[in-house]
Amino acid sequence: MSDAPTAKDAPTAKGRATRARIVEGAAEVLRERGVAVTTLDDIRSRTGTSKSQLFHYFPGGKDELLLAVAQFEADRVLEDQQPHLGSLDSWESWQQWRDAVVERYERQGDHCSLGALFLQVGRLRPGARAIVTQLMRQWQEQLAHGMRALQDNGLVSPALDADRTAAALLAGIQGGVAMLMSTGDSMYLKAALDSGIDHLRAATVEPVRA
Amino acid sequence: MSDAPTAKDAPTAKGRATRARIVEGAAEVLRERGVAVTTLDDIRSRTGTSKSQLFHYFPGGKDELLLAVAQFEADRVLEDQQPHLGSLDSWESWQQWRDAVVERYERQGDHCSLGALFLQVGRLRPGARAIVTQLMRQWQEQLAHGMRALQDNGLVSPALDADRTAAALLAGIQGGVAMLMSTGDSMYLKAALDSGIDHLRAATVEPVRA
DNA sequence: ACCCGTCTGGACTTGCCGGTCCATTTTTCG
DNA sequence: CGAAAAATGGACCGGCAAGTCCAGACGGGT
Numbered sequence: 001m002s003d004a005p006t007a008k009d010a011p012t013a014k015g016r017a018t019r020a021r022i023v024e025g026a027a028e029v030l031r032e033r034g035v036a037v038t039t040l041d042d043i044r045s046r047t048g049t050s051k052s053q054l055f056h057y058f059p060g061g062k063d064e065l066l067l068a069v070a071q072f073e074a075d076r077v078l079e080d081q082q083p084h085l086g087s088l089d090s091w092e093s094w095q096q097w098r099d100a101v102v103e104r105y106e107r108q109g110d111h112c113s114l115g116a117l118f119l120q121v122g123r124l125r126p127g128a129r130a131i132v133t134q135l136m137r138q139w140q141e142q143l144a145h146g147m148r149a150l151q152d153n154g155l156v157s158p159a160l161d162a163d164r165t166a167a168a169l170l171a172g173i174q175g176g177v178a179m180l181m182s183t184g185d186s187m188y189l190k191a192a193l194d195s196g197i198d199h200l201r202a203a204t205v206e207p208v209r210a
Numbered sequence: 211m212s213d214a215p216t217a218k219d220a221p222t223a224k225g226r227a228t229r230a231r232i233v234e235g236a237a238e239v240l241r242e243r244g245v246a247v248t249t250l251d252d253i254r255s256r257t258g259t260s261k262s263q264l265f266h267y268f269p270g271g272k273d274e275l276l277l278a279v280a281q282f283e284a285d286r287v288l289e290d291q292q293p294h295l296g297s298l299d300s301w302e303s304w305q306q307w308r309d310a311v312v313e314r315y316e317r318q319g320d321h322c323s324l325g326a327l328f329l330q331v332g333r334l335r336p337g338a339r340a341i342v343t344q345l346m347r348q349w350q351e352q353l354a355h356g357m358r359a360l361q362d363n364g365l366v367s368p369a370l371d372a373d374r375t376a377a378a379l380l381a382g383i384q385g386g387v388a389m390l391m392s393t394g395d396s397m398y399l400k401a402a403l404d405s406g407i408d409h410l411r412a413a414t415v416e417p418v419r420a
Numbered sequence: 421a422c423c424c425g426t427c428t429g430g431a432c433t434t435g436c437c438g439g440t441c442c443a444t445t446t447t448t449c450g
Numbered sequence: 451c452g453a454a455a456a457a458t459g460g461a462c463c464g465g466c467a468a469g470t471c472c473a474g475a476c477g478g479g480t
């Protein structure tokens with residue numbers, strides 16, 4: 001599914017640019033106004049395109065466009081955590097990553113594009129679920145990788161189950177973000193991150209104290 | 211805001227029954243088919259009511275009805291965790307509660323009524339945010355209360371910040387549920403719960419091991 | 421029996437929004 | 451340059467679903 005050109009990938013240079021403009025513009029307006037209330041006309045006017053272009057590049061209609069936006073947003077999620085997420089091999093880097101995550105989602109304010117997107121397109125399209133599933137798997141993998149790096153550096157006990165702990169931390173992040181969206185308070189996200197890292201710290205090879 | 215009759219609370223006995231029937235029926239159909247695709251006609255046919263009744267009991271239209279359903283669902287969330295959530299004073303009760311939570315959300319399948327609801331009605335209505343905020347506060351409070359009970363029973367170190375740990379655990383639950391919805395895998399939820407409880411166990415007054 | 425407020429049924433209106441269609445312009449390529 | 455393919459503009463359609471309205475049924479209080 002990754003080597004197929006998906007039909008609309010490369011007709012011409014201009015075409016590709018327009019398509020990209022549509023996806024990015026759609027992502028913006030969706031982030032600002034929410035999926036539920038955004039119409040094709042909103043996207044059209046924001047991106048300076050015409051109805052026919054929308055359907056030219058996304059023959060599947062609105063659903064296909066939303067799916068493309070979801071993929072676009074999903075790609076950004078992990079990118080925005082770099083370079084920290086890629087090198088979680090010391091306590092400092094974990095802390096930096098933690099701050100980057102908090103900052104990213106606090107800035108994003110109260111609109112979770114992805115969350116809303118796959119709640120809208122949701123369980124109908126199998127494609128949507130695949131996007132989320134893959135994103136989560138990669139995310140969890142990177143966290144687990146970082147934990148193993150700590151273990152390799154002798155900072156964390158090898159007894160710790162990195163995959164399981166990474167899953168728990170990831171769940172905490174997701175929930176923290178969700179609660180930031182719905183309550184406007186980032187305290188839950190911070191608590192989840194700090195608590196997760198504390199959990200690692202508590203599993204040092206040499207317990208700091210009794 | 212809690213002592214005001216909200217105008218439509220008690221016109222007559224029959225009226226109250228009909229109103230309740232509408233809310234419950236709407237909750238059912240929303241859970242089954244999702245907010246995005248559910249129309250007033252779906253609710254109408256499910257509850258055996260007419261259009262005029264819907265607007266008679268919810269003059270504010272669909273939004274007001276959805277809000278009422280959100281409140282209804284929010285009330286169920288904590289109820290469904292009883293009696294365990296109310297008496298988290300031993301390791302066994304924590305475990306029982308943990309199992310109850312997993313079971314509840316695994317059964318619920320892949321439709322998060324509440325989540326979808328306040329993503330739909332969402333940030334527009336201030337009322338929606340209030341419902342979620344209050345639910346989360348109560349939930350967190352109960353968890354923190356349980357943690358303090360463990361402390362009082364000498365099972366957990368008094369040094370532990372119950373409120374913060376409860377916030378982190380709650381975030382983990384929320385994220386775990388969200389990921390259960392979107393990926394279909396309850397592993398994240400279980401990991402979050404177990405990891406959170408482990409975190410408590412690691413803070414026993416007498417460290418189990420070195 | 422009566423009256424009045426509540427409750428109910430369902431036809432009707434209205435506006436919106438996804439999707440279609442064709443005419444026109446621009447680009448590519450031999 | 452010229453033709454074919456791609457890209458673009460925008461009018462138009464059709465359906466659907468929210469919301470309106472009025473006519474009538476019920477039911478309790480005097």
